[in-house]
Amino acid sequence: MSFCDTIWEEVAPLRQSILAHPFLAELADGTLSPEAFRHYIVQDSLYLAEYARVLAIAAARAPTAAGRMEFSDGAKVAVQVEEVLHQAFFAQFGVTADMARTAEATPECLGYTSYLASLAATRSYEELIAGILPCFWVYWEVGCAIKPRASSPNPYGAWIDTYADPSFGAATDRVRALVDEAAANGTPATRAAMKTAFCNATRYEWMFWDSAHRCAGWPI
Numbered sequence: 590m591s592f593c594d595t596i597w598e599e600v601a602p603l604r605q606s607i608l609a610h611p612f613l614a615e616l617a618d619g620t621l622s623p624e625a626f627r628h629y630i631v632q633d634s635l636y637l638a639e640y641a642r643v644l645a646i647a648a649a650r651a652p653t654a655a656g657r658m659e660f661s662d663g664a665k666v667a668v669q670v671e672e673v674l675h676q677a678f679f680a681q682f683g684v685t686a687d688m689a690r691t692a693e694a695t696p697e698c699l700g701y702t703s704y705l706a707s708l709a710a711t712r713s714y715e716e717l718i719a720g721i722l723p724c725f726w727v728y729w730e731v732g733c734a735i736k737p738r739a740s741s742p743n744p745y746g747a748w749i750d751t752y753a754d755p756s757f758g759a760a761t762d763r764v765r766a767l768v769d770e771a772a773a774n775g776t777p778a779t780r781a782a783m784k785t786a787f788c789n790a791t792r793y794e795w796m797f798w799d800s801a802h803r804c805a806g807w808p809i
């Protein structure tokens with residue numbers, strides 16, 4: 590079994606919790622409240638801006654041309670998704686320019702992006718890209734799981750189509766190959782740290798959807 594297959598199995602309970610989360614069940618059947626989705630897309634645009642920066646750092650640190658290509662491309666795609674997909678959703682769900690401009694990152698959004706930024710700043714390249722991977726892989730799994738059971742028409746159809754798109758699956762495969770390569774070249778301690786980063790980022794993915802479902806902000 591590859592390193593990625595092993596850590597994917599280890600986060601199986603987290604993935605089950607993600608796939609069973611009411612935010613995604615309701616998104617699939619179209620009953621998710623517009624408020625919850627609005628909360629999600631506003632936070633996600635804040636997330637994507639930071640995630641793109643983290644990918645750009647990964648590109649700069651990558652030891653191979655394949656890594657530099659993949660992560661710089663990913664950084665560009667993250668900015669494009671932030672602009673194109675989100676602007677369309679902003680219009681559809683009534684997020685005004687003012688709401689988007691003044692939005693403050695929630696604890697979950699700030700926690701996730703700050704965690705990835707801390708990997709980029711103070712940890713190894715191997716840990717960094719292990720922390721980057723769940724963003725790709727979890728969304729690909731979720732997109733593929735939801736698409737066959739999505740209601741039609743569905744107000745969230747464009748979101749589902751984005752993450753169930755085969756080109757997105759191919760990008761996930763390529764990032765996974767980079768993580769496997771990094772793990773194969775690393776020490777057991779590096780691989781243990783990579784597993785921790787992968788697991789924590791997967792937890793943050795669940796927390797991100799959960800906070801959107803509760804429309805939660807800062808408690809104080």
Ligand SMILES: Cc1ncc(C[n+]2csc(CCO)c2C)c(N)n1
Pocket residue numbers: 633636637640662663664665666667668670723724725726728794797
């Ligand atoms: C919280 C959160 N996690 C993951 C994604 C998915 N995603 C964002 S950027 C990117 C890679 C391409 O640049 C992928 C797969 C998201 N939108 N929001």
